[in-house]
Amino acid sequence: MATENILEIKNLNKSYNDSLGTENVISDMNLTVKEGDFLSILGPSGCGKTTLIRCICGFEDYEGDIFVEGEKVTKPGIDRMMVFQSFDQLYPWKTVRGNIEFPLKKQGIKDKAELDRIVKKQLELIGLSGYEDHYPHQLSGGMKQRVAIARGLALKPKIILMDEPFAALDAMTRNKLQRELHKIAEKEHLTVIFITHNIQEAIVLGTRVMLMSNHGEVKIDIENPIPKPVTPDSPGYGELWRKFEDALEN
Amino acid sequence: MKQARTQLIFVIAVLAVWEYISRSGQVSALLFPSLEKIGESLVKGFTKDDLISYTLYSMGLIARGLGIGILLSFVFSGLSVVSKHFSYIFNFVVSVMDLIPGIALLPLAILWFGIGQTTVIVIVVHGVLWPMSRNILDGFKSIPSIYVESGKNIGLNGLELVTGIYLPASFNSVLSGLRVGWARAWRGLISIEMVFGTTGSGAGIGWYIFMKRTNLDTAGVFASLLVIIFIGLIVEYGIFHIIEIKTVRKWGIIKNGN
Numbered sequence A: 001m002a003t004e005n006i007l008e009i010k011n012l013n014k015s016y017n018d019s020l021g022t023e024n025v026i027s028d029m030n031l032t033v034k035e036g037d038f039l040s041i042l043g044p045s046g047c048g049k050t051t052l053i054r055c056i057c058g059f060e061d062y063e064g065d066i067f068v069e070g071e072k073v074t075k076p077g078i079d080r081m082m083v084f085q086s087f088d089q090l091y092p093w094k095t096v097r098g099n100i101e102f103p104l105k106k107q108g109i110k111d112k113a114e115l116d117r118i119v120k121k122q123l124e125l126i127g128l129s130g131y132e133d134h135y136p137h138q139l140s141g142g143m144k145q146r147v148a149i150a151r152g153l154a155l156k157p158k159i160i161l162m163d164e165p166f167a168a169l170d171a172m173t174r175n176k177l178q179r180e181l182h183k184i185a186e187k188e189h190l191t192v193i194f195i196t197h198n199i200q201e202a203i204v205l206g207t208r209v210m211l212m213s214n215h216g217e218v219k220i221d222i223e224n225p226i227p228k229p230v231t232p233d234s235p236g237y238g239e240l241w242r243k244f245e246d247a248l249e250n
Numbered sequence B: 001m002k003q004a005r006t007q008l009i010f011v012i013a014v015l016a017v018w019e020y021i022s023r024s025g026q027v028s029a030l031l032f033p034s035l036e037k038i039g040e041s042l043v044k045g046f047t048k049d050d051l052i053s054y055t056l057y058s059m060g061l062i063a064r065g066l067g068i069g070i071l072l073s074f075v076f077s078g079l080s081v082v083s084k085h086f087s088y089i090f091n092f093v094v095s096v097m098d099l100i101p102g103i104a105l106l107p108l109a110i111l112w113f114g115i116g117q118t119t120v121i122v123i124v125v126h127g128v129l130w131p132m133s134r135n136i137l138d139g140f141k142s143i144p145s146i147y148v149e150s151g152k153n154i155g156l157n158g159l160e161l162v163t164g165i166y167l168p169a170s171f172n173s174v175l176s177g178l179r180v181g182w183a184r185a186w187r188g189l190i191s192i193e194m195v196f197g198t199t200g201s202g203a204g205i206g207w208y209i210f211m212k213r214t215n216l217d218t219a220g221v222f223a224s225l226l227v228i229i230f231i232g233l234i235v236e237y238g239i240f241h242i243i244e245i246k247t248v249r250k251w252g253i254i255k256n257g258n
Ligand SMILES: Nc1ncnc2c1ncn2[C@@H]1O[C@H](COP(=O)(O)OP(=O)(O)OP(=O)(O)O)[C@@H](O)[C@H]1O
Pocket: A016, A017, A018, A019, A025, A043, A044, A045, A046, A047, A048, A049, A050, A051, A052
């Protein structure tokens, strides 16, 4: 398996012009992500997790270097697809099919049969076959997040960036979506950076789990030793959970 | 349905009060012509006075003026998304121009464009362009940033971002811009026609009203007001309402209400 670095971040510094303090939100951060990594990022509120992936996504100016497959990130692009936390990220004026097809058409895929095939495959993948012609407002929050994931995956990005996509879901739906996402990530061999506040979620999904603290300081960054599928009964789960819980506490 | 019924009852009540006042003999028939008179005048307008061609003439002018005005507001508002500097200037121009009544521009327009259809169309465009652009610009400003970012994420830029994201995402504002623009243009047109008279190539419904007034034919004035109202209702329910149902309502952007 290729294990080259798909993402390299070197001496990343980020401050917002309009923020109150003069301190950087992220200072001198370094991070590499390998192809096929599922990197879960935990961290206290306000430590800069969203800021970090917004920089990777190309939504923010930054100092330092962010390379994706050796190319410096200067603007947003389909090689880095973002899935947001908000349920409102789908285009309400397009159906589920339209939401998935629109970015593909913009990439020059015009062939109707090809588009159909991709939509069908994506909806099967996320378990929403038959919902092609629904508008977003006719879907539940969990369904919307699944479509958002499908829309991102359809573009075959190099990295998928997810900012607490399941945070607003009820516990049951959340567990279900975690399992589905895990399956998809393995099957499609995805490279994912997944932000969450939930330690369980981070351990269940991540092949690698990271804890960030203020100013982008990386406190813990480990390969996840627990074999998949992870359940609370998996050996080592409790220990790992406590390790992150303790680190988050202080 | 409930809504339509309430509205219908209201209209009938107004007509009844009208008829009562008219028949009571307290008020001169010149001020309050009976419904029957107005109806007669309406029929006569279409059968004898050629009201239809006055109406069509006005509609022709408004269609051209609206078309140009709408097109320009889309183009300018779109350019405001693409260029910051253009946006600063355009916002300023809209604020200034929106204050000037079309009728106040008429003397200038006549000097520049002469007495003809061009002048009328220019005034109609003036009536549509600024309020409609104001609505579109405000709509653009209040688009949730997540749509714009998601649009950039999938590689949209410039014009594609305007047509692919900004316009549909702010379609509710675009639609109210269309409504305001149409109403302003329609009112503007009729006032100009009353002042302007015939342009040689024809005369509009405003001129028709003016002639009726000159002849002290109050029923005829009311009859032509009815025509104006009918056209307004047809445009609202035949065009805007349908667009609304097929867009923002279908998309769940607005849910209930009228
Ligand atoms: N657009 C902005 N302008 C100014 N300051 C900002 C902006 N966005 C974030 N910040 C600041 O940057 C810091 C990090 O914010 P960020 O959203 O990255 O945190 P986070 O780790 O994602 O937090 P949470 O877990 O609550 O989502 C915060 O102090 C925040 O106030």
